[in-house]
Amino acid sequence: MNGLRAVALALIAATNLAGAACGGAGEPEPEVRLATEAAGTHTRVTLIPAGHVKLNARLKPALELADGSVLRFDSARLTADSAYFAEPPSALLPGRHRRVRGILRASICENDAPVCRALVLEL
């Protein structure tokens, strides 16, 4: 991984987080997970969707930080209609962080669902 050391891989259940907390096998897969890794003096944060959802690329996912700044996730690879990310989008967070805090927003679609829906998660 270009000498970069993986710092953390946080599994984040999104809309089903609470449901998953209720426990039990067969719980739905988390809709997104957040991966962080060192990138020089920064931390690269990557938003990885579960297999059954797509991330809306027209409304770039955002991480709202406590200081009021907003990190926007992006990727150069989009689907042919440019509506969705074709690879997980990422953002560079200044400094080294083992854990990312803030409010994560993403617009997601299940692959078979003809609707958009907002995902908001306090990290």
Add this chain to the structure above:
Amino acid sequence: MPRSALALLLPTLAVAAGALGPESSSRALSQARHPLTGVRAPGPAPSWKNTSWLNADRPLTLEALGGRVVLLNFWVFTCGNCTRTVPSLVDFDRKYRERGLTLIGIHTPEFPPYAGEHDRENVARALARYDIEYPNAQDNDAKTWDLYGIRYWPSFVLIDRRGVIRYEGYGEFHLNDGTYQLWDRRIRELLEE
């Protein structure tokens, strides 16, 4: 089980019941305050109060539209499912406006203002891009969205000439597909009453 957990679990249960699609997390939190919020057909359509309109000389009110069939489309220009449905709505507007249909876009942003969805000029550009000539209201505070208990982009509410909600639905559809034909039949039914 915490209330928030219940709100988040409900969509899964609803999907399992075949009643609803997936839930919006952000809206789920507001839905949790009113678990069954939203007008359900048939019932009187609530009056929206939006003040910023495009493709209209003045704010449109439900009261002023009395005697017309009204199709509300809750959408946002960043939603591909919404914009891919627009050609069908433009078609409905062109076919049925003269016969008594008023199509109204309720433009409700998904993200906070930094994403640009609240910007009137951005909405105006989207209307031009998609050849939308029917009125659109900016619903930047999501009050009309909440008033109607909407959960998904895009969603639809069809109101008859007496101001009664007769049909609701959500999800992308395309010119002449089955869902298009369903809405087309519903519109014609109400126009003929």
